[in-house]
Amino acid sequence: MIETWKEIVIESPAFYIGWGGLVIGIVFGFAVFRTNFCTMGSISDIMSFGDYRRFRSWMLAAAIAMIGLATLQMLGVADAANSMYLAPNFGWLGNAVGGLIFGIGMVFAGGCVSRNLARVGGGDLRSLVVLLVIGLFAFMTIGGLFASTRVKLFSPSMINLSDAGFETQRMGELLGGVTGIGAAAGNWIVLAVFVAGLLFFCFKDPGFRKSPNHVAAGVVLGLCVTAGWMLTGLAQDDFADTPVALISLSFVRPTGDTLDYLMRFSALGAPGFGIVTLAGAVIGGFLGAITSRKFHWQTFSDARDTRRNLFGAALMGVGGVLALGCTVGQGLTGISTLAAGSLIAVLGIVAGGVIGIKWMEWLVMRD
Numbered sequence: 308m309i310e311t312w313k314e315i316v317i318e319s320p321a322f323y324i325g326w327g328g329l330v331i332g333i334v335f336g337f338a339v340f341r342t343n344f345c346t347m348g349s350i351s352d353i354m355s356f357g358d359y360r361r362f363r364s365w366m367l368a369a370a371i372a373m374i375g376l377a378t379l380q381m382l383g384v385a386d387a388a389n390s391m392y393l394a395p396n397f398g399w400l401g402n403a404v405g406g407l408i409f410g411i412g413m414v415f416a417g418g419c420v421s422r423n424l425a426r427v428g429g430g431d432l433r434s435l436v437v438l439l440v441i442g443l444f445a446f447m448t449i450g451g452l453f454a455s456t457r458v459k460l461f462s463p464s465m466i467n468l469s470d471a472g473f474e475t476q477r478m479g480e481l482l483g484g485v486t487g488i489g490a491a492a493g494n495w496i497v498l499a500v501f502v503a504g505l506l507f508f509c510f511k512d513p514g515f516r517k518s519p520n521h522v523a524a525g526v527v528l529g530l531c532v533t534a535g536w537m538l539t540g541l542a543q544d545d546f547a548d549t550p551v552a553l554i555s556l557s558f559v560r561p562t563g564d565t566l567d568y569l570m571r572f573s574a575l576g577a578p579g580f581g582i583v584t585l586a587g588a589v590i591g592g593f594l595g596a597i598t599s600r601k602f603h604w605q606t607f608s609d610a611r612d613t614r615r616n617l618f619g620a621a622l623m624g625v626g627g628v629l630a631l632g633c634t635v636g637q638g639l640t641g642i643s644t645l646a647a648g649s650l651i652a653v654l655g656i657v658a659g660g661v662i663g664i665k666w667m668e669w670l671v672m673r674d
């Protein structure tokens with residue numbers, strides 16, 4: 308059956324990536340809006356109220372994505388080793404610093420990229436401006452004004468793990484190489500430890516178990532990431548004129564890609580997975596707002612609010628590129644591959660979120 312599906316998708320990859328990605332994005336955006344899923348908000352809940360439920364939703368989504376990708380690999384649908392997250396070039400410093408910068412930025416912008424996408428669908432014009440700035444600064448960091456500085460600062464810290472005999476930066480492979488048990492055994496051990504640990508952390512809390520909204524958020528978002536891996540995995544074709552990259556949900560670079568696509572539509576052809584899922588997330592947010600009767604137009608309250616959001620958006624654009632992803636791109640998609648760099652990026656994002664909230668509290672007290 309898998310081979311049949313693969314043959315069907317390969318026959319017209321642009322069609323299936325376009326419409327399939329759009330559906331995945333719509334489901335994702337709808338779930339984010341209706342469940343009030345927000346990584347920044349989850350960190351704030353912990354620091355302000357000791358409430359871990361939204362954070363547990365994030366961790367449950369990560370566990371579901373890990374299980375999903377591992378299942379797809381066993382079925383031969385997708386080989387995570389072909390994804391950018393497991394490249395042997397280990398940019399640990401970029402992951403750490405980028406995650407930290409992104410985490411601070413999402414606090415000042417009132418939420419991460421996925422949250423702002425859902426808010427745009429709900430009529431929040433502030434989030435629209437935030438997304439425009441994120442896309443601009445992401446492209447400035449990739450190949451624009453900040454690109455040379457990025458290369459000079461972070462390239463020297465890159466570690467080529469292939470020099471040490473490793474094919475990827477998957478934590479299980481690293482464990483297998485260090486202990487001598489082999490990559491296959493190491494991968495299974497790390498997967499089991501992470502999944503079991505995350506599921507125990509999530510469901511040990513009675514408050515989380517009794518909150519269908521939070522449980523549903525974790526399950527649905529984790530399945531959306533799995534669906535993304537499945538769709539792009541089925542589209543893998545070594546003989547294609549334009550190969551489809553093995554990816555799943557991520558929103559920082561795709562925000563810049565979307566701006567580029569809107570400006571150069573006639574020269575670029577069919578939109579890629581990142582663009583259509585981003586558009587789908589906005590549509591899903593709109594559907595979530597309409598069905599919950601929460602759609603209403605919003606904008607910046609004053610100049611201070613504008614400065615704060617623009618500053619946060621710029622940090623997210625830069626940090627998301629350095630870290631190779633956001634709370635979804637690394638926090639769900641990247642971490643599902645069990646890449647060492649993804650774990651560092653996620654820890655950096657959480658640390659940045661804590662720093663950002665403390666910084667915001669200090670600014671409020673100062674004023």
